[in-house]
Amino acid sequence: MTKAPRVDAPEAVEDLWSTIEAYCEHRTGKRRPIRDIAAKTGLKRSTVSDWFGYRSFPKWEMFSNFLTYFEDEAWQHDLEMMWRAAWAGHQEARHAAARYSTGTHAARGPNSTDGSHTADGDAAERIGATDGPEASPTSGSARTRWGRLLVVGGGLLVTLIVVAAFGYAVGSGTGSDRADQRAGSDPSPINAGPGGTGQPGDSTAPAAGVVGGTCMAVRARDVRVFTSARADEVWTTWRRGMKFWVDRDASSQYRYRTVLRSGRHAWVTSDSRYIEPATGCP
Numbered sequence: 001m002t003k004a005p006r007v008d009a010p011e012a013v014e015d016l017w018s019t020i021e022a023y024c025e026h027r028t029g030k031r032r033p034i035r036d037i038a039a040k041t042g043l044k045r046s047t048v049s050d051w052f053g054y055r056s057f058p059k060w061e062m063f064s065n066f067l068t069y070f071e072d073e074a075w076q077h078d079l080e081m082m083w084r085a086a087w088a089g090h091q092e093a094r095h096a097a098a099r100y101s102t103g104t105h106a107a108r109g110p111n112s113t114d115g116s117h118t119a120d121g122d123a124a125e126r127i128g129a130t131d132g133p134e135a136s137p138t139s140g141s142a143r144t145r146w147g148r149l150l151v152v153g154g155g156l157l158v159t160l161i162v163v164a165a166f167g168y169a170v171g172s173g174t175g176s177d178r179a180d181q182r183a184g185s186d187p188s189p190i191n192a193g194p195g196g197t198g199q200p201g202d203s204t205a206p207a208a209g210v211v212g213g214t215c216m217a218v219r220a221r222d223v224r225v226f227t228s229a230r231a232d233e234v235w236t237t238w239r240r241g242m243k244f245w246v247d248r249d250a251s252s253q254y255r256y257r258t259v260l261r262s263g264r265h266a267w268v269t270s271d272s273r274y275i276e277p278a279t280g281c282p
Helices: 011-028 034-041 045-052 060-067 073-108 142-180
Strands: 056-058 124-126 214-218 222-226 234-239 243-247 255-259 265-269 275-277
Touching (some): 011 045, 011 073, 034 045, 034 060, 056 060, 060 073
Antiparallel strands (some): 056 124, 222 234, 222 265
């Protein structure tokens, strides 16, 4: 299915929806399963369609509802981070449009209109809509100039806050995984079975015959096997040479999702210093 173009979409907005489309196509065969999303989340089809086409952009309350369509928590978390970057880009684009609209309106006169304003409630911010008061014919006054400076400054502040928060999250996640997976670490596994080794016969050993999985092996002295994509609690420790299956599509940015012999999901670092592609997984 050929997607409709997202005209004038900021790069972060395009990245967000392109990523969602690719994921949906891989999982369902449809790049934009609007009917299914609407049925599961309760959102209107027209609203979801407008988001995909960047005719409007969802506020967080509505986007968090949209995320319930996806069952994987790690994937939801990744999309949340992408939404934050896209929201900053969207706001910056809106401010630029507002500045242009203010200048155009002043040139036309205070009673002119281009018919672009559409109320969209709390669901989204309509592309091209502006929030501020209309400009008067004296748009060159000191008050107007100060207003423009405040708009620009506000947009830059939002962008800096989002970038700083994203950088902190990435740095924290990377540091945590590197520290946790350092060779020679002395983990304290929970529910690790006999000896906590994760060796064959243990319920925390890797599951066999995972359909669609990618075969990997531990290359470091040992790696920790976590209980979730972000938590620091561990199921067990797998030693060098242990082979296991991972589901790349269901993985997070820094950890691969795998399956234990008990049937539970588990997570291991995706750092190539500690694990590597392999063959011959059971």
